[in-house]
Amino acid sequence: MxxxxxxxxxxxxxxxxxxxxxxxxxxxxxxxxxxxxxxxxxxxxxxxxxxxxxxxxxxxxxxxxxxxxxxxxxxxxxxxxxxxxxxxxxxxxxxxxxxxxxxxxxxxxxxxxxxxxxxxxxxxxxxxxxxxxxxxxxxxxxxxxxxxxxxxxxxGIPVEPPEWVDPRAVGEVLSSLADADARFDPARSLAPDFDEKIRFNGLPAFVASRLRAMSYQCGMVEEFLALRGQHLAQAVAQELRQLYAQSLEKFADDPDDPPALRYVWLIEQLIPAPARAHPHSLKAYREAAEVVLAKYFESCDIYAQPGPGGGAA
The missing domain is CATH 3.40.1350 (Trna Endonuclease; Chain: A, domain 1)
Known part of the structure; x- marks a missing residue:
């Protein structure tokens, strides 16, 4: 694409x-x-x-x-x-x-x-x-x-956004990723049903390729959460599930690309407001958001899981 x-x-x-x-x-x-x-x-x-x-x-x-x-x-x-x-x-x-x-x-x-x-x-x-x-x-x-x-x-942002601290659990992960140099692990294996889940959710090739590319940075998310503890990992997963449930309702009537639209919408919802004030920060947070989505796509917290009764909401 x-x-x-x-x-x-x-x-x-x-x-x-x-x-x-x-x-x-x-x-x-x-x-x-x-x-x-x-x-x-x-x-x-x-x-x-x-x-x-x-x-x-x-x-x-x-x-x-x-x-x-x-x-x-x-x-x-x-x-x-x-x-x-x-x-x-x-x-x-x-x-x-x-x-x-x-x-x-x-x-x-x-x-x-x-x-x-x-x-x-x-x-x-x-x-x-x-x-x-x-x-x-x-x-x-x-x-x-x-x-x-x-x-x-x-x-489309204010020139001087208000001072604001991201109170979300996912905000800690995003800040860590945005501040760090990208680190790819080419030896990392995709989840066994990764491609099947792509097809099951009807994701277009362009979104699928981005998820695959970002999945090679998921080790950074896993390392960060391992240091912070299981409580934060569970809180982030819950926030992602809630956002995904909102995206299901928001684009339910779209006739063209609802899975792809949900993906872009999720990225934009994850970016904290102050990061939008500076192009370089915005770019770093957008990539960080995609890495987080790739991680929670693999763990089936967002998008539907293949198989009878599978779902993420």
């Missing part, structure tokens, strides 16, 4: 996590990187944003962004109504309107019933081109950006 696939998975996880203002910021970052002269718009008092979440003045192209809360159920009729109402506001408030895009976080579930028809009707009535941009379209725009801009968008 290519590097592009890895970027797309990380973006998809970010999309799943974003709603409300977080989704609007994500879309704004993409539009700013994609369109020269893009102007984001924040609501202004009781007047709101006039149906305008951002626009490209040179083109008269206006965007309205809607991201329902993650895990909530939205009614297609309500989405259609919002798209119509926001278009009407734009017509009233922005006479230079020449194109309208309704950006909706469908989380890869597809177009809400009736939305495209409503936008076609608006276009026929007014002569203003109208379209909808869903998750897949946003992903395509994101993937078309240069790598440095993709890195900036995925990082």
């Amino acid at each position: 290519s590097e592009a696939y890895w970027y797309r998975l990380h973006f998809k996880v970010r999309l799943y996590e974003s709603d409300g203002s977080a989704f609007q910021r994500l879309v704004s970052d993409i539009l700013h990187a994609r369109f020269e002269g893009f102007v984001p718009v924040a609501p202004a008092g009781r007047l709101g944003d006039g149906g305008n979440d951002g626009f490209v003045p040179q083109q008269g192209w206006y965007f309205q962004v809607y991201g329902p809360q993650a895990g909530s159920s939205w009614r297609p009729a309500a989405v259609v109504r919002k798209a119509r109402e926001d278009f009407a506001k734009l017509r009233d408030n922005y006479p230079d309107l020449r194109r309208y895009s309704f950006v909706f976080n469908d989380r890869y579930l597809g177009e809400p019933k009736g939305l495209l028809d409503a936008l076609r009707d608006l276009q026929a009535q007014t002569g203003v081109p109208c379209d909808v941009v869903l998750g897949r379209g946003l992903a395509d725009w994101f993937m078309a950006l240069p790598e440095d801009k993709r890195q900036d968008i995925l990082r």
